[in-house]
Amino acid sequence: MKETAEDEAVRNRTYRVVADELRGFIERFETLVEEKAAIGDQQKAVMAEAKARGYDTKALRRLIALRKRHAEDIAEEEAVLQLYREALGM
Known part of the structure; x- marks a missing residue:
């Protein structure tokens, strides 16, 4: 079966939507990784402060x-x- 121009347009829209959704998941995950690293740094700072105070x-x-x-x-x-x-x- 031969693909028509309309079929191709639907396929392109579908791929575009899937790609946008996929990109959204990846970007959200990357943001969480960055936030997690920042929280880890804050935890280290708290422990360093506690250690400096003799705990x-x-x-x-x-x-x-x-x-x-x-x-x-x-x-x-x-x-x-x-x-x-x-x-x-x-």
């Missing part, structure tokens, strides 16, 4: 991770750790 940043990161978890999960993990410490005589 243990390793402990701060541990506290931040703990705050994301449920209290029951933390209690269970700490109970297991205590049991293991006792078994090892620590």
Whole structure:
């Protein structure tokens, strides 16, 4: 079947729409990557400031991770750790 001029015009419009949509997704993703990098830099700056003021940043990161978890999960993990410490005589 031979493609008519009208068929070609429809195909071109379809490709143009798909390309525009695809470009939109890619640009949105790239923007998010840039924002994520900027946030990472801000997080590093906060930790550097805390360290400069004498805080243990390793402990701060541990506290931040703990705050994301449920209290029951933390209690269970700490109970297991205590049991293991006792078994090892620590």
